[in-house]
Amino acid sequence: MMSSGVRSNPVKGGGLSSGRRFKNSLMAGLMVLATLIVLTPLLLIFYFLIVNGIQSINWDTFTQLPKPEGETGGGFANAIVGSVIIVGMATVMGVIVGIGGGVMISEYREHPMVPAVRLISDVLSGIPAIVMGLVAYTLIIAEFKTFRGFAASLALGFIMIPIVVRTTEEVLKLVPQTVREAGLALGLPKWRVIYSIILPAARSGIITGVMLAISRVSGEAAPLLFTALGSQFWQLNPFSSLGMAALPLEIYNRANSPFPSSLPLAYAASLILVLMVFVTTLVARIATRKK
């Protein structure tokens, strides 16, 4: 990629003043130092997660309900299932609206609304997750006094949409113009060309975008704080007025607990959450690399 071939200096040794040479080495040293400082917390966090997480994970983690604070043992099967339900419903929303928006920006370029959709989608991606939680609260919970899990999905769906729009637009751009022209030349209507030729051609890229969006929102706790609320019990109904458990909330509540016996559950939940996030990211990466 980059021109690493030109790194040796033709005037090596010769005309280079010692001041310039010193500055050159000093700066190289500083770059290495900065990189090491950047990597240190990452390695610390990994070490912390793996060592504490593995010690705290056992069969109960995946099968039991949480024990009351202060008691040891128990698990968070309900939070794993709750996270899957909440993120799953958000994904449906993110996929439908996100791919639709991406198709609009890329395939109906001439439409006067396209610049507005693109700009708004970009700006939407920068709105803090907690604000989206507030919006979902006022839209759903303040209005209907119920649907807690669904409100959480709505917030996460809003966060996913711009990510999916962006990646869909980018991969659709990669589909050669000639493919569209060939389809139209065969007499296919435009919607057929988009639905049966362009979208399948861009499928792996779009899946990557969706996976990245899923991995991004499955770790969000802030928008769940006052929507899903969290729960110590089984709650499979996202339209209930009772709180629903989710992994990030479990970590937050356990981390803030005054009882040290709560920490192992927080460690275990963190390791599982990080693994889920990394595996999704990794799958997305590998899918793109093949392309």
Add this chain to the structure above:
Amino acid sequence: MQNSRKVLSSRSDQYFKGLILLLGVAIIAIFGLSLYELVVGGWDALKTYGLGFLTDTVWDVPNEKYGALTFIVGTLLTSVPALLIAVLLAVPAAIFVTEYAPRWLAEPVSYLIELLAAIPSVIYGLWAIVFLVPLVQKLQMWIMTDPQLQKISWLVAAPTGRSLFTAVIVLSIMVIPYTASVARDVIRLVPADQREAAYALGATKWEVISMAILPYARAGIFGGVILSLGRALGETMAVTMVIGNNNAIPAGPFSATNTMASVIATQFQEATSDLQLSSLLGIGLLLFIISVIVNYLARLIVARLTPKGIK
């Protein structure tokens, strides 16, 4: 026959186009609806306090007196220093990855830095509570007890380890990957001629970087920094968990305080009165507007300052 097929296909085209446009417009509707809900929700507070909502530092729940200035200040005092630290570390790290490191090292290092971005905020918070808070607590104790440092011991406040300082450290760790990956991408896009020409003039590696690469990449890096600022302003969980959640402007770096996001996170669920709820929604509205402006500016800067041919 030919005719009816044409009519059919143009009708299905219309339906499909209509559906796609509907989904596109739904994105605008989500934005508009969010803004509307926050304005309506925060209306009570804005009506009651007017501009005083932005300039008052009193946040007194029992007496129903709410001003947001403390949290605006808290947000700036956490995000701006965190961003400065992040830039000072992330840009050199990006230069290392693109200009110094051999390929076998560059790839895993930049991948590791990207992994930092994928770790959920709440896990940074947990790590900070278990690892960073006790360290900061020790630092505070040391400043308080060391006779040499008696003069600055007023800075320390209560040695709980949860403070502005702790929040800044965590936040800077979280912002580094965004800044670093933008900087890396921008530096990679600097044309090879630019580099080669500088080398041909006899420049050292550092001179090539400082005179040929950085000036070229400056706009893109700056845009990335502004985007990172947007992230830092709205970051919630990790900050909430270590900042101490005190509704007062901090007296020093080791004082507990709150940001706009952290006060919403800790109080919204437990808000007892409609006016408190409305004030928190008003802070949410403020955060919404600031994020929109910051993001829009970042994109404008990148679009305007980046030389042609670079995205």
